[in-house]
Amino acid sequence: MKQDILNKIKLWDSIIIHRHVRPDPDAIGSQAGLKALIKSLYPDKKVYLAGEEESSLAFLASMDKIEDSLFAKSLVIICDTANTARIDDERYRNGAETIKIDHHPNVDPYGNLMWVDPSASSTSEMIFELFEEAEKEGFVMDKEMARLLYAGIVADTGRFRFPNTTEKTFFAAGRLIEAEFSRPELYDYLYETSLSLLRLEGYVLSEVKITPAGAGYVYLTKDILDKYKVTSKEAASIVNSFSTLKGLKAWVFFVEEEDVIRVRLRSKGPEIHELAARYNGGGHPMASGASLSDWSETEKVLSELEDLCR
Ligand SMILES: [Mn+2]
Numbered sequence: 001m002k003q004d005i006l007n008k009i010k011l012w013d014s015i016i017i018h019r020h021v022r023p024d025p026d027a028i029g030s031q032a033g034l035k036a037l038i039k040s041l042y043p044d045k046k047v048y049l050a051g052e053e054e055s056s057l058a059f060l061a062s063m064d065k066i067e068d069s070l071f072a073k074s075l076v077i078i079c080d081t082a083n084t085a086r087i088d089d090e091r092y093r094n095g096a097e098t099i100k101i102d103h104h105p106n107v108d109p110y111g112n113l114m115w116v117d118p119s120a121s122s123t124s125e126m127i128f129e130l131f132e133e134a135e136k137e138g139f140v141m142d143k144e145m146a147r148l149l150y151a152g153i154v155a156d157t158g159r160f161r162f163p164n165t166t167e168k169t170f171f172a173a174g175r176l177i178e179a180e181f182s183r184p185e186l187y188d189y190l191y192e193t194s195l196s197l198l199r200l201e202g203y204v205l206s207e208v209k210i211t212p213a214g215a216g217y218v219y220l221t222k223d224i225l226d227k228y229k230v231t232s233k234e235a236a237s238i239v240n241s242f243s244t245l246k247g248l249k250a251w252v253f254f255v256e257e258e259d260v261i262r263v264r265l266r267s268k269g270p271e272i273h274e275l276a277a278r279y280n281g282g283g284h285p286m287a288s289g290a291s292l293s294d295w296s297e298t299e300k301v302l303s304e305l306e307d308l309c310r
Helices: 002-011 025-041 068-073 090-094 123-135 143-156 167-179 183-191 195-207 222-228 232-238 273-278 296-309
Strands: 014-018 046-049 075-079 097-102 113-116 215-220 250-256 261-267 287-292
Touching: 002 075, 002 097, 002 113, 002 123, 014 025, 014 068, 025 046, 025 075, 025 123, 025 143, 068 090, 097 123, 123 143, 123 167, 143 167, 143 183, 195 215, 195 222, 195 232, 215 222, 215 296, 222 250, 232 250, 250 296, 261 273, 261 296, 273 287, 273 296, 287 296
Parallel strands: 014 046, 014 075, 075 097, 097 113, 215 250
Antiparallel strands: 250 261, 261 287
């Protein structure tokens, strides 16, 4: 499959790379890392990054302006996106050919070619494997590609702590740091915290509750977010703040947004992605998201989480 994908890339002069909405470092790292790989292999090809600009991740890459007419003449590659509804920039539909590259469970197969590997820690790790394939033909590692893929791997593995971290992950990381980009600088960008977010984390740590079976939960209402001057999106970065709590098996953040209650689920044992799927969401067995239309549903989610912990 990796060779098939490289062969497709070889055939097209114009390539547009997408990733999921509300991007994380793996989404942008794999997307822009793949662009760096292609540009190093074929400097003359036109490669574009699709999707909305994400200012908090601008230290990784900026998105490109792409004319509508370009899609029909381009190969479209979609990274790190399990289902078509989450693809950023709907114009991917107009692509001449499409390829899916992802590490989430394959709940929504799409694309003319599909490479899905749920055993990979991250899509960035998969793009590293593409690099290894290209390396056989003499390609030398590109520093910018290495920095981007390393960022994606570090973020999706929680700095190599999550159970998705494998021997392959460490091997990839070991190879990528050969490129000698500045890791301290990258970590500074990835983990920099504002004072307001730090204060909200203090609130979360003092308010977290845990059920008898080990389900942790926190409610973040709009009032609280306003009081701490933190957006729902920013609050996503503190979802692991009490993961070391003794007796904790899985946990949930209920975060109130304009017209929806965002549910952020994490686990250290029971699989929670099916629970998420029952509430308009999905994701990984150990990290998922869902959304609810009102507060009364939070009790149902919590009691189902309690059952899973039991
Ligand atoms: Mn990912």
